[in-house]
Amino acid sequence: MTSADTGIKMTVVAVGPGDPDLLTLKGRQALAAADVVVGFKTVLDVVAGRTGNAEVRPMAYRDQEAVLDYAQAQAQQGKSCVVCVWGDLNVSAKELLNRVRRRAGTVALIPGVSSIQIACARAGIAMEESIFITLHQRWDRGSELGELIETLQQGRRNVILLPRPFDFMPPAIAANAIADGADPAHPVTVLQRLTLPDEQRWDGTLAQCAQLPDAFSDLSIMVFPRPAGEHN
Ligand SMILES: C[S@@+](CC[C@H](N)C(=O)[O-])C[C@H]1O[C@@H](n2cnc3c(N)ncnc32)[C@H](O)[C@@H]1O
Known part of the structure; x- marks a missing residue:
């Protein structure tokens, strides 16, 4: 993992509380335009079929650092990387957001519907x-x-x-x-x-x-x- 001030940009898309119809239009657009999409498997299930041609990488608690490092490396090469989070990103999602912030100088946040x-x-x-x-x-x-x-x-x-x-x-x-x-x-x-x-x-x-x-x-x-x- 390199430091966050390297001009790296990543996007966080909050996918909503489970019903795929509650994914926002902004979120859908970011996912459709992404090169790489990462997130916990249950979160990625919500956006299945909406990730266009992106490489989709599920992560688990034990390998999340490695998967986010991979996304960071891709972003560093100019790829468009999206990290998906459950519900809304301002509700009990701080740990994951901080992991993304440690890897990217610019983090675009696309909020979602919270549980x-x-x-x-x-x-x-x-x-x-x-x-x-x-x-x-x-x-x-x-x-x-x-x-x-x-x-x-x-x-x-x-x-x-x-x-x-x-x-x-x-x-x-x-x-x-x-x-x-x-x-x-x-x-x-x-x-x-x-x-x-x-x-x-x-x-x-x-x-x-x-x-x-x-x-x-x-x-x-x-x-x-x-x-x-x-x-x-
Ligand atoms: C780590 S927090 C993330 C919350 C998420 N960022 C949000 O805005 O909904 C996960 C917790 O949110 C609650 N939660 C999330 N989605 C839910 C749902 N569809 N139904 C009931 N509880 C839910 C549960 O308490 C779950 O353990």
């Missing part, structure tokens, strides 16, 4: 009345859960939370939240595989959620609506 936008639509909540917490990164479990409990207790904002696959999923989060002082009767919705053909929704209380079998998709989002009342 949290879809979650808002399904749950009927407004983003500006919500806070967003992700456990999907290296995280400090105590402080992230503390923020969840505090927000639930204040009751002013909805919480949209991305669980951590697969070691801290909805039942464990609910059980921990109750143990830390959240109201067991607080409503919670778990949305799985949004926009995909097997999308699922579960509604109940924190106490009920804590009792569910731990069989959730890695594509799961928890929504904790604020109490109805004077805010609405």
Whole structure:
């Protein structure tokens, strides 16, 4: 890997939350014009058939550095390189974006539809009345859960939370939240595989959620609506 200030340009295309029809027109244009397209396999599946004549290189966590180095080398030779990311690129995608930024002096960003936008639509909540917490990164479990409990207790904002696959999923989060002082009767919705053909929704209380079998998709989002009342 060479340093990022070498005039190398790469493009990041955010592909949306799973339904290929939610890929933006800008994203489609960038993919159709690309020489090289890289991304995690599940992400590339969303754009299958839209990559024109590009060389498509799937990556996994273990070889992502090597695949991105390859894309960087191609970009250095003047090829048009696109890195695909899931959902939107401003939502819990920092690690991958930083890996691209370390390799290219210019990074063009083409945003996409985030799963949290879809979650808002399904749950009927407004983003500006919500806070967003992700456990999907290296995280400090105590402080992230503390923020969840505090927000639930204040009751002013909805919480949209991305669980951590697969070691801290909805039942464990609910059980921990109750143990830390959240109201067991607080409503919670778990949305799985949004926009995909097997999308699922579960509604109940924190106490009920804590009792569910731990069989959730890695594509799961928890929504904790604020109490109805004077805010609405
Ligand atoms: C690393 S984060 C990336 C989020 C992505 N950048 C976005 O904007 O949706 C991955 C997490 O997002 C959530 N997620 C992404 N797509 C989803 C979907 N279609 N349905 C439910 N949750 C989803 C899940 O919590 C998943 O573990």
